[in-house]
Amino acid sequence: MSQDQVGRLLAAAEAHFQTAAAARQNGQVDVARRGFLAAAEQMMLAAQASTGRLRQTRLQLAQDMLAAAEALPRPVGTPGQTARPSIPLGEEDKSAGWLVQERPNIRFADVAGLEDVKEQIRIKLLYPFTHPDLAEKYGVQPGGGILLYGPPGTGKTLMARAVAGEIEAAFFAIKPSEIMSQWVGKAEENLAELFKLAASQPLSVIFIDEMESLAPRRRSSNSTVMQRVVPQLLAELDGFHKRSNPLLLIGATNEPWAIDSAILRPGRLDRLIYIPPPDWAARRVILELNLKAAPLAEDVSLDTIADQTQNFSGADMASVARRVRERVFSAAIQSADPQPITMADFDAVLAETKPSIPVKDLRKFEQYAQAS
Ligand SMILES: Nc1ncnc2c1ncn2[C@@H]1O[C@H](COP(=O)(O)OP(=O)(O)OP(=O)(O)O)[C@@H](O)[C@H]1O
Ligand SMILES: [Mg+2]
Numbered sequence: 001m002s003q004d005q006v007g008r009l010l011a012a013a014e015a016h017f018q019t020a021a022a023a024r025q026n027g028q029v030d031v032a033r034r035g036f037l038a039a040a041e042q043m044m045l046a047a048q049a050s051t052g053r054l055r056q057t058r059l060q061l062a063q064d065m066l067a068a069a070e071a072l073p074r075p076v077g078t079p080g081q082t083a084r085p086s087i088p089l090g091e092e093d094k095s096a097g098w099l100v101q102e103r104p105n106i107r108f109a110d111v112a113g114l115e116d117v118k119e120q121i122r123i124k125l126l127y128p129f130t131h132p133d134l135a136e137k138y139g140v141q142p143g144g145g146i147l148l149y150g151p152p153g154t155g156k157t158l159m160a161r162a163v164a165g166e167i168e169a170a171f172f173a174i175k176p177s178e179i180m181s182q183w184v185g186k187a188e189e190n191l192a193e194l195f196k197l198a199a200s201q202p203l204s205v206i207f208i209d210e211m212e213s214l215a216p217r218r219r220s221s222n223s224t225v226m227q228r229v230v231p232q233l234l235a236e237l238d239g240f241h242k243r244s245n246p247l248l249l250i251g252a253t254n255e256p257w258a259i260d261s262a263i264l265r266p267g268r269l270d271r272l273i274y275i276p277p278p279d280w281a282a283r284r285v286i287l288e289l290n291l292k293a294a295p296l297a298e299d300v301s302l303d304t305i306a307d308q309t310q311n312f313s314g315a316d317m318a319s320v321a322r323r324v325r326e327r328v329f330s331a332a333i334q335s336a337d338p339q340p341i342t343m344a345d346f347d348a349v350l351a352e353t354k355p356s357i358p359v360k361d362l363r364k365f366e367q368y369a370q371a372s
Contacts (some may be wrong), residue, residue: 017035019031021035024072024353036068040118047059103171113285120271125144126163144247145237149365151276151313169201170205171204176209206249207251212255215263217258237269272372278317279311284306287320324345328347
């Protein structure tokens with residue numbers, strides 16, 4: 001392929017990416033998804049026509065574009081139904097950008113390991129819905145809140161979505177860092193809208209990521225938004241049990257020690273749950289989940305790979321599987337005789353992969369988990 005042709009691929013990728021990013025901003029999820037996928041495809045072709053560092057960079061870019069497409073919310077609605085285009089929040093569409101509603105179709109089975117965590121969540125958040133008679137008999141209230149904490153990439157967001165998937169609830173995800181700017185002056189209003197909208201659904205899960213930034217222990221003096229948002233969030237949480245439509249609130253954080261302890265009182269996010277990196281068995285399952293359809297050579301031993309990936313996060317494991325698939329895919333494109341994935345492919349990818357969580361951070365989480 002000529003330099004010119006590669007240049008055209010790159011330009012096309014860039015154009016698709018821009019369109020997709022703008023569409024995402026405007027809440028046009030389908031346009032955004034198609035755009036990111038088209039961008040990824042062009043970038044992948046450009047990568048295949050490149051060598052060395054450039055090839056790596058372009059493959060990485062293609063992966064990022066795929067990830068952007070995957071990260072887009074899936075349409076709300078039971079399977080088969082057409083999705084609602086957006087969430088009406090008052091007269092103008094404030095949903096674009098900060099408030100995303102979806103109906104996740106993943107289950108606990110899609111989350112590897114963490115069996116004790118799943119059981120804790122079942123008891124606190126799920127059984128009251130699946131066994132309403134018993135719950136009433138013993139005075140157990142459905143709904144409530146938990147805080148998932150742990151290092152990045154261990155499956156906190158995945159777990160929250162799986163909870164919603166298990167009970168077929170509407171899932172509202174908000175990320176304070178993305179929305180703070182839009183909240184200035186409107187924070188209370190928006191927060192109230194969020195809880196109101198969630199309460200209007202038969203069953204809802206509200207997921208607040210980066211909880212430490214919404215309810216920080218030490219509030220920076222000039223952050224008046226924080227000074228107003230925290231008390232209101234607390235009031236909304238206190239209102240939980242008075243609602244006719246039960247609401248689950250799941251918070252997540254990488255910095256549990258930085259959270260305002262008022263948010264952790266009974267009736268609020270009163271269960272703190274540590275989500276550690278996957279153990280040996282869970283690492284193996286994550287590999288399996290991420291290699292499902294891929295052809296594996298006889299010499300591939302997932303046991304050995306699980307042995308060699310101590311301290312890898314779940315995201316690290318998923319990324320190893322993805323990179324191995326891409327490696328063999330790109331070799332297959334250039335050869336007349338496509339090969340299955342071999343152990344040598346894993347070795348090559350593992351040789352250039354390190355666990356993303358520093359050991360000292362891991363110790364910090366373990367100490368915190370023991371103390372709380
Ligand atoms: N226990 C797990 N089982 C299956 N897949 C996992 C697990 N943990 C992580 N993964 C994989 O890693 C990806 C990232 O996980 P997720 O976004 O849930 O991490 P997180 O804990 O929310 O990270 P962060 O703290 O950075 O938000 C998931 O989409 C999934 O592919
Ligand atoms: Mg997350």
